[in-house]
Amino acid sequence: MQESTASLKERIREATQEASSRIRDAIREATTGLIDRDQLAELMILGAVAQEHLLVVGPPGTAKSAVVRRVAQSLGGQYFEYLLGRFTEPSELFGPVNLTKLREGSVETDIAGMLPEAEIAFLDEVFLGSTAILNTLLGVLNERQFKRGHTRVKCPLRICVGAANGLPEDEGLAAFADRFLLHVFVEPVPDPRLEDLLEGGWQVNHRPVAARADLSSLDILNRAVPLVNMAEVRGDLAQAIRQLRQANVLLSDRRIVKAQQLIAAATVLAGRQVASRADLWPLVYVIPTAAGQRNAREVLRDLLAQARHPLLQAVVEEAVQQPLARITRLAETADSLLTNTESEDFQKSAEALLREIDANFVKAELPAELEERRTQLIAALETD
Amino acid sequence: MTVLEWRANEHAPSPAGLIASAGIARQLLHKLQTLAADELSHLSVVASRDLLVLMGPPELLPWLDGVQYCAPHPQARDLWLPTHTGPALSCDLVQAALARRLGTQALLLLNEPEQIIPLADAAYLSADLLLWLLQELE
Numbered sequence: 001m002q003e004s005t006a007s008l009k010e011r012i013r014e015a016t017q018e019a020s021s022r023i024r025d026a027i028r029e030a031t032t033g034l035i036d037r038d039q040l041a042e043l044m045i046l047g048a049v050a051q052e053h054l055l056v057v058g059p060p061g062t063a064k065s066a067v068v069r070r071v072a073q074s075l076g077g078q079y080f081e082y083l084l085g086r087f088t089e090p091s092e093l094f095g096p097v098n099l100t101k102l103r104e105g106s107v108e109t110d111i112a113g114m115l116p117e118a119e120i121a122f123l124d125e126v127f128l129g130s131t132a133i134l135n136t137l138l139g140v141l142n143e144r145q146f147k148r149g150h151t152r153v154k155c156p157l158r159i160c161v162g163a164a165n166g167l168p169e170d171e172g173l174a175a176f177a178d179r180f181l182l183h184v185f186v187e188p189v190p191d192p193r194l195e196d197l198l199e200g201g202w203q204v205n206h207r208p209v210a211a212r213a214d215l216s217s218l219d220i221l222n223r224a225v226p227l228v229n230m231a232e233v234r235g236d237l238a239q240a241i242r243q244l245r246q247a248n249v250l251l252s253d254r255r256i257v258k259a260q261q262l263i264a265a266a267t268v269l270a271g272r273q274v275a276s277r278a279d280l281w282p283l284v285y286v287i288p289t290a291a292g293q294r295n296a297r298e299v300l301r302d303l304l305a306q307a308r309h310p311l312l313q314a315v316v317e318e319a320v321q322q323p324l325a326r327i328t329r330l331a332e333t334a335d336s337l338l339t340n341t342e343s344e345d346f347q348k349s350a351e352a353l354l355r356e357i358d359a360n361f362v363k364a365e366l367p368a369e370l371e372e373r374r375t376q377l378i379a380a381l382e383t384d
Numbered sequence: 385m386t387v388l389e390w391r392a393n394e395h396a397p398s399p400a401g402l403i404a405s406a407g408i409a410r411q412l413l414h415k416l417q418t419l420a421a422d423e424l425s426h427l428s429v430v431a432s433r434d435l436l437v438l439m440g441p442p443e444l445l446p447w448l449d450g451v452q453y454c455a456p457h458p459q460a461r462d463l464w465l466p467t468h469t470g471p472a473l474s475c476d477l478v479q480a481a482l483a484r485r486l487g488t489q490a491l492l493l494l495n496e497p498e499q500i501i502p503l504a505d506a507a508y509l510s511a512d513l514l515l516w517l518l519q520e521l522e
Contacts, residue, residue, distance in 0.1 A: 321395045351447035359453040359467040360396040378449060 019217035026074040026213040038314035048159040050265035058186035068122040076211035080118035107149025116146035126162035185290040228264035233275040247299045259286045281307040281319040334373035389472040396467045399453035401439035409436045428506035464492040
């Protein structure tokens with residue numbers, strides 16, 4: 001047992017390194033042309049590694065389905081998508097009853113190509129489903145088991161993304177919403193980025209998504225989640241929950257316990273086996289309401305100040321909303337540009353990056369990680 | 385004299401304008417001359433005695449070492465501020481106080497040195513306007 005754990009750890013270390021760059025490529029591939037939606041794509045990856053589900057709340061037309069579809073395509077898994085309505089029949093999601101078997105007296109469902117076979121699922125307007133649909137869905141989401149009539153199937157579902165325009169007020173539906181551990185709130189693209197939205201939207205419609213990673217990489221990472229050493233971070237997590245409770249941001253015990261799954265997944269995706277304060281940021285997305293998440297960012301400001309992630313940069317930036325969280329992404333983009341100064345669009349990309357650096361930091365307070373890279377970019381522009 | 389207390393922004397907005405001091409205004413104008421006429425028409429400019437403020441979509445705002453970027457505050461659209469900082473006071477209160485003194489109009493509030501620049505009379509850029517501004521800087 002000891003040996004197999006050690007060998008698994010070694011395989012995980014290798015797989016993490018290999019998966020990291022592929023997953024970053026997959027996120028880039030999925031979000032190219034989609035403005036301000038990296039956060040959503042990265043949360044999907046975190047959810048898939050933790051095998052926890054994601055609820056996306058936002059007005060219609062905010063590219064929710066486009067991001068999920070494109071991430072699924074770039075990960076290459078079996079994908080199922082459905083827009084639920086009040087009159088949606090269970091068979092539209094789970095498959096029709098097999099009539100041949102019914103004649104023989106057995107109620108079995110023909111699930112080929114339907115939700116029970118999906119590896120990644122997207123359910124739009126998820127709260128509009130009937131009681132029959134939501135009850136069956138609970139089993140699929142919680143236990144990853146599809147049970148209907150005589151059919152009992154183990155579901156290969158890695159992540160289900162539900163989308164809605166708002167959180168439900170009905171108690172029964174709120175309990176269903178609680179099954180999505182990650183909650184994210186998306187807004188329409190802000191005014192200054194409308195030009196980018198138009199240009200990006202045009203490109204997205206004309207460019208198919210290529211598969212850049214695969215679900216087996218995510219599965220190896222998922223197997224590493226229970227092996228993460230959480231001892232160091234547990235005290236900080238408990239303190240964070242106390243601070244949230246004092247600020248009247250309440251979390252159910254179930255969500256508190258399950259938050260550890262996300263923290264461990266973030267640790268694994270960062271290529272580490274010991275969770276630290278830098279990995280506490282997923283806690284923000286466990287808070288179910290938008291107001292609660294805003295409060296949590298304020299209340300946990302000191303604790304979240306150390307949040308960093310080499311892969312999931314946009315989502316960390318959004319979670320902590322502090323300039324320091326942006327440093328990793330800006331530095332990585334600078335490094336990537338500096339390795340390719342001969343490229344055609346170097347000048348445009350370098351100037352855009354310098355613009356972003358200067359918009360975030362005054363020169364005198366530029367962090368050391370960025371100061372040197374900024375100088376190198378300027379030098380490269382001058383010789384260009 | 386500084387009247388307001390200023391704090392670094394936790395979340396810098398995307399730039400919607402830039403501020404160039406007199407020292408680099410000429411360099412900025414020369415850079416703008418490389419833009420096509422239809423790109424120029426998306427940009428507008430306000431010039432004060434020692435500053436030039438250029439507004440427009442972020443991708444058309446040139447990068448130059450030493451310029452500062454600005455944007456309207458999301459909750460107070462008539463109040464433009466440097467992207468990296470803002471008043472510690474609530475911005476809608478600051479906007480209301482400025483509107484009482486100066487009327488309702490777009491205003492740029494700068495921190496160092498603290499000053500207010502009205503943006504209402506911004507002129508759309510053209511090749512002719514660029515030439516005129518360059519001559520004025522002679």
